[in-house]
Amino acid sequence: MESFQPLLNDPIATSRVNTPSPPQVAIDLSALFYSLLFPSTQLNGTANELEKSVFRRVEAALASPQAIAERVLKLPAQIASLDKKLADENTDIKTLLALIEQDPVLSVEVLKLCNSPLFKRSEKEITSLQLALVQLGREQVRRFVTTAMMRKVIEVKPIYFRRFGSQIWRHSMQVAYLASELTDENPDSAFLLGLLHDVGKIAIFKLLLEAFKQAEPGEQPCSSLFSQVMTAKSLSLSSLLAGSWELPTLFESELSRLAVVDSKPAGGLAELIWRANLISECSMLLEANKLKPEQLGRLLFDAGLDLETFEELHQKLVQF
Template sequence: MRRPFFQAPQQPPRAVPQTPREPLRRPEPSPDEYRLKLLSAVNSIPPLPSTLNQLIGMLNNEMASAGQIASVIERDSVLSGSVLKCVNSAYYGLPNRVSSIRHAVTLLGFKTVRNLALAFSMRRMLTQSQPARALYGSYSRHALGCAFFTQFLASYTRSHDPEAAFAAGLFHDVGKLLIFTTAPMAVLQIIERWEAGEESWEDLEREFLHVTHSELSAIVLEAWKLPVAIQNAARYHHDPDACPPDPEQDPEKPALSLAWLVHAADAAVRSEGMEAVSSEHRPPEGPEEAFRHLGLESAASVLLEQFREEFHGLQGVFQ
């Protein structure tokens, strides 16, 4: 058979359009699974940096001397430099420059210097963790504000050791940091519901995680071997009436538990715009109710103004 002079090219088979497959999505953990994940994160939390671990140990050791604390800080050159920068700031207003940790301890007292070292150590631990770094600014401002305001209230009411109050304020929300870095998708859901309604943050944590940041904070602080009063202040800072009596509390001032001081400080610094999580749809509640409980309603405006002035001068040192 003769072939035709021209033969049309053979058409390739038409491709059937394929419906793109959606990527497989892993199901979101259940609240119980989140709870187990968070508790496991507490159990597997990396050991504290050596310097911070030793400083926390000294919170429990009434026999710790000024020389011992100075020695611990001096062995960490970065920490020593940060503490000395703070000591020489306008906040403390010392007439002469301080050039050694031991001199700082002599002038300010070893507990004050120890707490500055705790704050700087906590700051460094946050900035060295990649997930925590994004939260560093808002979280650290809130933690430092609470630390100084709780210390401020303890001194004003003469109800607690001001240095223990500082540590209670500094570490009260460490469980929130654990939640943000371990369960970020659940946090987004919590924020969405929190902004849209009137539910409390802790109620939403219970719904989505079956555990609250306050409970996790207390568990972390127990693992770090902080005093029981500081653990309880973290556990009950959103429900201070439920807090058992502090072992070191002044029996003549039963209403002034460390949990109540942290609760008041937490409300005060949030009202000043220092929130770990903020939203224009959920403006922070003021500290008036907490101040009334502490018997400080008449002094509230003066205390807040004094805190603004003093903390503003110190905050820049921690940037």
């Protein structure tokens, strides 16, 4: 937060950011965010054997995403059916409760989300799923159920890489939240798409963990090329995984539009996720003191966002 305060306290700087002007120098936000995911990595230009192994695995994954969906990043079988029932107004509350309570871990995770500072509606704690459905409504509970299930997919267990998994999960949660807040059209689909947009990164990272088993001791991903692959190829893989998981075609098509490198999608959910992603990455980098005020100004220009609005969103995002 220290890097943010001078910008807010300097009226000249604030005026400069609040008055959008064309960016003078392109900013590689993806590279900055990659440095946040792997803070100890010093990037160079040459791919090592570990990275080459991962590249081969990624190309194979893009050619056969179904194999990745079944072996590397399996979507919980009940997520699609449960989400469909939660979306159906004709499904009664008793049936919904029975379905959710079949998974005790899921029930606990949903209640945690209900009582988290960001989503809590009142001072009174929600102690049961039935109370959650009554107080929050099925739409909000639907988002919480989807969130809890997706967390199982994104979980990264090796202790040395938990930071990566936790940062990607936090980012996905932020993008989902922003996407649902920034639209009045189909916020539930926007929320789920926000959760899904980075599953390709998780798939590639899990392929990296497999490659580590055959790598030389101490070998790490450290080339700028790997950073680019993690960014560009992951979005294509996210789209293909959505198709392999047999989710509604809307998700695969919008993620596919999002995967066009160096191009801002025009309209639809893809543009919404693009903006939410940019805001979240800016917020997380700013929180980690890895974003300069002038860089923030140019990125907000790209997102069509003024500083005051960003500040309000940033204060909410740091709670995740």
